[in-house]
Amino acid sequence: MEKKLTELVNSVQEEIKPVFEEIDKICEYNSKKVLTAFQENHVSEMHFNSTSGYGYGDVGRDTIENIFAKVLGAEDALVRAQFISGTHALTVCLFGLLRPGDTVLSINGKPYDTLDSVIGIEENPCSLKSYNINYEQIDLIGNNFNYKAIEERVAKKDIKLVIMQRSRGYDLRKSLSLENIKKVVETIRKVNLDVWIMCDNCYGEFVDTEEPLSMGVDVIVGSLIKNLGGGIAPNGGYIAGKKELVELCSQRLTAPGLGKEVGPTLGINRSFLQGLFMAPSVVASSLKTAVFASRALEKLGYVVEPSYNEKRSDIVQTIRFGNPELLIKFCQGIQMGSPIDSNTIPEPWDMPGYTDKVIMAAGTFTAGSSIELSCDAPIREPFVAFLQGGLTYEYGKLGVIKAIENILKEK
Numbered sequence: 018m019e020k021k022l023t024e025l026v027n028s029v030q031e032e033i034k035p036v037f038e039e040i041d042k043i044c045e046y047n048s049k050k051v052l053t054a055f056q057e058n059h060v061s062e063m064h065f066n067s068t069s070g071y072g073y074g075d076v077g078r079d080t081i082e083n084i085f086a087k088v089l090g091a092e093d094a095l096v097r098a099q100f101i102s103g104t105h106a107l108t109v110c111l112f113g114l115l116r117p118g119d120t121v122l123s124i125n126g127k128p129y130d131t132l133d134s135v136i137g138i139e140e141n142p143c144s145l146k147s148y149n150i151n152y153e154q155i156d157l158i159g160n161n162f163n164y165k166a167i168e169e170r171v172a173k174k175d176i177k178l179v180i181m182q183r184s185r186g187y188d189l190r191k192s193l194s195l196e197n198i199k200k201v202v203e204t205i206r207k208v209n210l211d212v213w214i215m216c217d218n219c220y221g222e223f224v225d226t227e228e229p230l231s232m233g234v235d236v237i238v239g240s241l242i243k244n245l246g247g248g249i250a251p252n253g254g255y256i257a258g259k260k261e262l263v264e265l266c267s268q269r270l271t272a273p274g275l276g277k278e279v280g281p282t283l284g285i286n287r288s289f290l291q292g293l294f295m296a297p298s299v300v301a302s303s304l305k306t307a308v309f310a311s312r313a314l315e316k317l318g319y320v321v322e323p324s325y326n327e328k329r330s331d332i333v334q335t336i337r338f339g340n341p342e343l344l345i346k347f348c349q350g351i352q353m354g355s356p357i358d359s360n361t362i363p364e365p366w367d368m369p370g371y372t373d374k375v376i377m378a379a380g381t382f383t384a385g386s387s388i389e390l391s392c393d394a395p396i397r398e399p400f401v402a403f404l405q406g407g408l409t410y411e412y413g414k415l416g417v418i419k420a421i422e423n424i425l426k427e428k
């Protein structure tokens with residue numbers, strides 16, 4: 018490593034120490050939550066057993082769902098390998114809760130890119146829109162909810178489901194803080210006690226000591242190749258919250274009349290349990306990697322968000338490069354700094370579900386896993402990289418240093 022870069026790394030490392038102490042505290046708190054849930058549910062080797070076929074009476078699966086519910090502050094949870102991804106879990110949730118003629122209201126502007134086709138913002142013959150389910154959105158004002166517009170709209174009582182997204186997605190806004198989620202739920206409840214409130218919790222789990230359900234949200238959704246899989250779960254997703262809503266979603270995931278009672282686990286229970294067990298620490302490593310990248314790239318003159326010492330609500334770090342060449346070089350550097358496929362060079366491509374070309378650097382054990390160090394970016398103005406993950410801080414830091422070397426070469 019060049020001397021100048023070594024100096025930068027060392028000075029950053031000193032500056033970020035107090036932030037790491039805070040991250041460690043949250044990690045300890047969440048670890049205690051997980052451990053307690055394991056103990057209260059009497060987890061034993063028998064829960065690692067597998068079922069095939071219909072998957073009736075899978076005690077391990079039921080125990081996993083009880084543990085997730087406990088940890089997330091939910092009445093019930095659906096935690097399944099049959100969820101292909103976060104998008105699939107969100108889709109099951111939306112189709113599970115909404116019926117023809119209903120209206121869904123997004124209160125933080127347009128949701129995550131892959132939901133365009135699900136909602137029908139992007140025409141699709143299988144979208145919610147094709148089932149005559151209406152979509153409305155209220156945009157954020159800066160980084161905050163438009164509380165007044167939200168209150169006025171939900172007061173009319175014709176909205177079935179309010180949705181929000183905790184993490185920034187491919188937007189340049191900040192992630193939603195738990196305080197603001199609480200405030201918006203209170204705003205809605207002042208005028209409407211019946212509307213269901215859902216939060217896309219992808220990338221948010223274990224970043225703080227609480228989850229959106231504790232802020233009054235009714236149902237949350239996430240992916241297990243992100244935070245809660247702890248880098249161990251090879252796929253899967255979850256829906257957690259009010260029992261009644263989880264039940265409706267389960268009938269959509271499997272079939273009406275079957276619900277939660279079926280679903281073979283095919284040997285995955287042990288990975289789900291071990292993944293959740295590791296998750297507080299893996300999320301902490303991801304946060305530390307993000308904090309390191311934030312300070313280092315800020316010192317190199319890039320606009321970063323969040324800044325290193327800002328309170329976080331997700332594991333995503335954005336870095337604005339301003340031109341496509343540097344952005345692509347940075348992502349390619351992350352790939353070079355990864356343990357798997359470090360010799361392949363990612364290029365922007367037309368990914369299913371996304372409108373712009375996207376570059377994805379993910380030299381990961383699990384394909385597409387973004388709790389592992391990964392960096393992706395839609396190739397559009399102002400050319401922002403979305404960096405996240407890091408199974409350990411040491412590997413995360415090494416990957417980020419490699420990416421920095423790769424852009425310094427370019428400059």
Ligand SMILES: *Cc1c(COP(=O)(O)O)cnc(C)c1O
Nearest residue numbers: 102103104129184186219220240
């Ligand atoms: C990743 C993500 C999704 C979609 O998850 P996939 O597993 O990639 O389908 C949805 N919402 C947010 C905020 C995400 O970060």
